[in-house]
Amino acid sequence: MSYYADSPLNTLKHRFHLLPEYEKMSFVRFAKITLAKPSPKTVTTCPHCQSDHFVKNGFKYCADDSGTKTQRYLCRGCGKSFVENSGTILYGSKRDLSTWKEYIHCLIKKESLRDAAAICGISLATSFAWRHKILDTLQYMMEDITLDGVVQADETFFNISRKGAHRACFPEDDKDYGDPLKVYEETDEDLAKQQAERAILKAAQQETQRKRGISDQKVAVVCAVSLNRSIAKAANTGRTSYQQLKSVLDGKIKPNSILVSDSAAIYKKFAKENNLEHHAIPRGKHKQDGYHLAYLGSYHAKLKNMIENRFKCVATKYLNNYLAYHNFIASGAKTNAEKETLLLDFIRNTPCVSKVRDFAKRPAFPFPMEDDPEILKKEQEIKAKAAEKRKHTIAVRKEWKERAKKYTSS
Template identity: 35%
Template sequence: MAVVTRDVDVLIQLFRRLPPVERNIFLRLVVAGDDPNRVSEFSQGVARCPHCCKKDYVKNGKKDGRQRFLCRICGRTFGERAETVFYRSKKGLEVWYEYIRCMLNKLPLQRCAEECGICLHTAFSWRHRILGVLQAMMDKVMLNGVVQADETFFRLSFKGQKKLKGEFLGRVGVRQRRRGLSRDQVCVPCAVNLDGLSVGRVSNLGKPSGNDVLGVLDGRIAERSILVTDSNSVYQKVADVMGLSHIPVPSGMRCAAPRAERSPQAAHIFDVQTINSYHSMLKKLVNCRFHGVSTKYLNNYVIYHNFVNFAKGNFKSKCGVLFNFILEMPVRGGLRSLVRRV
């Protein structure tokens, strides 16, 4: 039986205090020695050839310590990081995990780049790679119970483009704002429940119709749920189409009760305070924390807000969930479509 020295005992105790994700990274580094790329980072292997989508491939040597494969069907080669967020990334997984920690701390891109030792362009690309994959997680969210729904609006922004069809937009890329609700406003219908689950997506410009809201919420709310909204008549149509019980909160009132229980002794009182709080945090994230974002990336930041600000769970658990998800989630269609996905 091997004798456990004091130093080894200390290491074991420290190892047991690490979260599961950091344990895996530590074990990879121990096996790899000085070169963490010497060990395969994806134990499940490659599911298929990214070029022809066939599963008939063989090993084809290594490059920079990473396994390469040769497809027997199309004759093209690919690596073990193909069709993952890490494709063509020269950084190890420990750098990616550190970036996720910075990202969940809502640090600006410049700080993320400094903390992880990468350039600003890489920090921007990594953020949208991760957010693009995170949309697949949010697509599986199903709201149930008491669901509050409402829409919020953002200014139409072409941030990063100083000109659009000959029109000078300035550094912030925002058109001259017209008063009131117009097509210069981007509508984002959202819905939340009391368990910390939320959905939201850009639907249209200006005032939304029933079909616009249905395009976001249809199939995302479970049957027999209670839909609580403001007095906008659009949501009555949405509730009828989806077969939900609808409770509108009249304008000027903070809460409402079902028609059968409208009495001072009503046991169930419903309000829209949770969705209002959700919108407030979303606006602070987009307009204050990141000083506005381009409309084409707005969906990515709604997903960012859903996971970082609104979802329940502590910081370490969120880091582990996100890191494990991007490890296992395949990327289809290339990284360019992933980054530009809206």
């Protein structure tokens, strides 16, 4: 009998040493994520009334048949029951904490929603909900970041994207969508009408990308970077005004810092009011007096690569989430393992700020639009077109139902 057959552990060691180096490193990372169990959270106060007078009250078992249990507590002050994750995005989850840790590992590695769902054993809808719950919470962490030293600032622009908004064009009261009986009744005229409608819809989608340069069809993202830290937030559409710049950078740059920007007047005014030394790079030049915007240009390139290539353009209403996501991952002061631990501890101790049912109700733009009447007018036109399309869809489906009834009766 072979020596390795008697000892499964020795067999595993032998096969491990036969692997290439990159597969060894991948296996070690997987083992660390899979086998390491997060330490229990220390509960000090009741999340409902902030009282420190509570007692243990049995256990709460996870619903995924893993046998994982969480200590339940009973507050003597308000009489309410709670667990260590009450009030956070982890509360009510049917997955244990190790699955969330594995998902955060996928998030740091910039895995797609489908890949993360397959790795963690969850559905695509759950993967989407988890990502945006985490990113909504992450924005609170990014709000505490301040920049100092030499700070480079400028705007970058993204196309307006309404991904996920197409459901508003369809009626909610029609439950017979996708009835297979309609297939047998479709004629060449119906198919031609559908192709024409698709062509009109495609032309409407491309209409937002026709204007070249800076226009109200672009979302302006104000960015500022210093050593290992960065700030980015969607401010407006079109050119950025001083008030819009101030809403993003006010209080984010420490006094007596050095602000490097282009020759736009809004940066000169911002530097003067915030006691900053300002160096403007003239148009057509790359540097001035030893200062440049090379680091900011590299930051813009990485940001656009993640938004437009890695994630195939994100919806404008979720743009701030992905900006906070990029800033957290791009911070070079910590390793990926430290970032995973930091993010897991943060979401375990931060109140939940969003619910799944509220995702679809988010406004199309993550910034106030009251000061831009042109955008409001366009939004009203889009809503009117959606209402007309909805009426047309209802009429067409009623016609399909009548034809289906005639087909079944004959």
